Amino acid sequence: MTNTITPVSLPELGSGAAPANAPNAPAPPAGSQAPDAGVATSEAVTLSAAAQTSTQLLSAARAASGIDQAQVAQIRSALQAGTYNVAPEDLAQAIATVLKETS
Secondary structure, three states, rough: OEEEOOOOOOOOOOOOOOOOOOOOOOOOOOOOOOOOOOOOOOEEEOOOHHHHHHHHHHHHHOOOOOOOHHHHHHHHHHHHOOOOOOHHHHHHHHHHHHHHOOO
């Protein structure tokens, strides 16, 4: 993943006049040449593989609703068909797990 920074236009430094927003800007030293004001430069940032993976996981987590819609549909159809059964032991274990996590 590479991000590119958009070039920014800067006022000419060789004109000797200070920009309006910098009243106390120092004048360039005598005999120095101003950088090419017409040349735009850009910089690129390359993310490591770990940073790319983290970015992808974060994007996926933000996009996720937190609900497995396929699982919901499966349980809903089993309830409608009357075939959804939960073992009392499994229900007790799930309740105990939730209680441990919340305390």
